[in-house]
Amino acid sequence: MADAQDPNCIFCKIIQGKIPSRKVYEDDDMFAFHDINPWAPVHFLLIPKSHIPSMAQVTEAHAALLGRMLVKVPQLALQEGVNPYPEGGFRLLTNTGAEGGQEVHHLHWHVMGGPRPWLRG
């Protein structure tokens, strides 16, 4: 079950419904929603409900949660319309820290797919 949330965090507010989003999936531990500025025909973000700032804060205690999230990625990608592997597929990406290109400091995994060309990536 999710623990701490950060009242100033935009993604915590999305989880709580205080900021609207186009939801892809939700359970006790994780939340997925469409990226507001998609790079690809399919582009959604998968986030833990607990406020982990980035991959840099991940510990052994998060291993089961992260494993459950990882298993969800291909299921949700197909659900959202990516073409099947190997002709289709998807990209899984996480930016970490300023030099890693991270802008929102609540751990999130970008899942991108669909026919090319894409806007970026």
Ligand code: AMP
């Ligand atoms: P990053 O650079 O990895 O931190 O990416 C943050 C991502 O969050 C960007 O792709 C943004 O388009 C996306 N984003 C920011 N605000 C929202 C929002 N309110 N709803 C959906 N996606 C958002």
Ligand code: ZN
């Ligand atoms: Zn947060």
